[in-house]
Amino acid sequence: MTVLDAPPALLQVRGATRRLGTATALDHVDLSVDDGEFLAVTGPSGSGKSTLLHTLGGLERPDSGEVLWQGEDLSRLSDAELARHRLLEIGLVFQQFHLLRHLTLLDNVLLPGLLARNEPRAALRSRAGELLERLDVGELADHGVGEASGGQLQRVAIARALINRPRLLVADEPTGALDSAASDDVMGALAALHAEGMTIVLVTHDPGVAARADRGVRMVDGRLSARAAATTLPATQGPPRRCS
């Protein structure tokens, strides 16, 4: 394959600008995310990290500039189409888990699968159970949000993010509310997913967390600069696989 017919990046942001109130949250940001990559975004509070992540995940649209998903401009999608793209292609993980308290943990994982309406409920239920097992919280399936620790809840939230087999996982300070042991568990889970080919973009204030990614970028005042990751993980063998 020549450079000319190389496939487009999984996700590419070009010249994205976003004003929020009086702040320029994104200031002509260019960023490319390749299939299978694990990227960490760091930077001071208010520098635009969450805005960038929301833009990558299709939660927000830039005021100007482009967001290309496999070469296709997301601005062409209607709000409903963008919501469907988010549901099917993007797994979202937040600092405060955002799990629903009136559902069991298994039903929390199931919910985006039911919303997608792509698979029968029974198949989704067994997949949700498998994901919880895989994230070492299988025994909590029938429990509620109030019966699990923060680290367990974040692993349930990761299981939920995976239910529709997304191509990209975006995580906004996923360890920001966790103690160091729980943080290690969550990062171990993300590293294992990455090793299987999952593409991950993660925002963090924690240098130890950022060091687990294979590339780092830093935001300051809405602008992005390359930052060498503290460690370089070995490349995964062969082409990236989708996590099943």
Ligand SMILES: Nc1ncnc2c1ncn2[C@@H]1O[C@H](COP(=O)(O)OP(=O)(O)OP(=O)(O)O)[C@@H](O)[C@H]1O
């Ligand atoms: N809804 C909003 N209305 C007005 N200004 C906003 C809004 N959301 C974010 N901002 C501003 O946009 C800028 C970028 O915010 P953003 O939340 O992306 O930063 P961040 O890097 O994620 O910060 P933190 O590390 O504190 O989470 C900040 O100046 C913030 O005050």
Ligand SMILES: [Mg+2]
């Ligand atoms: Mg933020």
